Amino acid sequence: MFNLLKSGGILMIPILICGLLATYIIIERLVYFASIQKKDRELRKNLEEVLAGGDFSSAEAFCIQAGTPLSQVVRKALGCRKLTEDDMREIVQCEIDAVAPQFDHWLTLLSTIANISTLLGLFGTVTGNIKAFGVLGSGGTMGNPAVLASSISEALMTTAAGLFVAIPSLIFSNALSRKADKCVSEMEGTVTKLILRLTGRVM
Template identity: 30%
Template sequence: MLSIIQAAGWPIWPLLLCSVAALALVVERSMALRRRQVAPAGLVDEVLQVLRQGVPSGDVLGKLAANSVMGMLLATGIRTMAQDPRCSETLLRDSFEAAGRSAAHKLERYLNALATIASAAPLLGLLGTVIGMIEIFGSQAPGSSGANPAQLAHGISVALYNTAFGLMVAIPSLMCHRFFRGRVNDYLHDMEQGAERVVHQLLRMDRHPPERHQGSKR
């Protein structure tokens, strides 16, 4: 590997940095986008079961928000109902939508950076190819006694190694970006469906405090 890097010349160093950054982003997103970290199975059903007994306390909502990204989304909407039991349906849905936008931003973090690496790596490889071709033609300068085999071989290696390495970085980065994008879309769909179920349950609840009746006077 060291001999390949030395043969490819200085244009391969930006590609090496891109490969390290892409690997770090893939590992980070793989850990952050796990099912239990985002939308655990059965969480919505547990929340609905708790809501059938009434609006939960602040401690319960805090634990729900710390559970996962979906838990944070549901806790935000339920907290709106807990603070104002007579809030309108529009206000309740706006609260869920705002929390959903925040959740989407959290899930999509670093995906643009991964897409940028996937797009830039072939261009950096092409840059190395152009530099290698320049060295090749430079070795064939007019007035020289003949072709310099060493310089010619070095130019060809720079051109080919950088092109290959650029594709080796770009293809896995693009595949991982598409995979993570699809997973995020699936999570957002699940959170949207779960939030809709919780909204319907909250709207069906008795949100008006019971009236106190006075006894009849004799």
């Protein structure tokens, strides 16, 4: 393993760092989404039960216990339930806009890592080929075969390593971004139903 990294040259270090960062972000986001989905399912179930009886204090307690973006928005809606529907919607929408970035946390960096890894691999290809042509230019027809092989190996290793990091990073970046959008959409739907219930339009 060390020999493979060594054969790729100095550019393998930033590529390796990108790979470690991408792995951390992917695992952290997967755990995060799994956690909030479980908590939000329980929150919706609990809210359905207590709001049917008009128990707003218990509803707020369940929101505090959940500690998810959805619970923050629901708590804000409960806190302004005595306002007009238009005012309530405006306040709730501001709260949704405030908590929505929690779903996208790290995802911009993950997308950037995918792009950087590709470019680092390409850069390694270019520098490796420059070295290879330098060997050919300074040593006759074939130059030094060992140095030539080392330069070609560097070009191929950095390309392969860059793509190895970039491809899964890009896949998970897109998948997690869609997941974040879905969470925001579900949150908006839940809060809309809550507002209709609080304003007496839906029982």
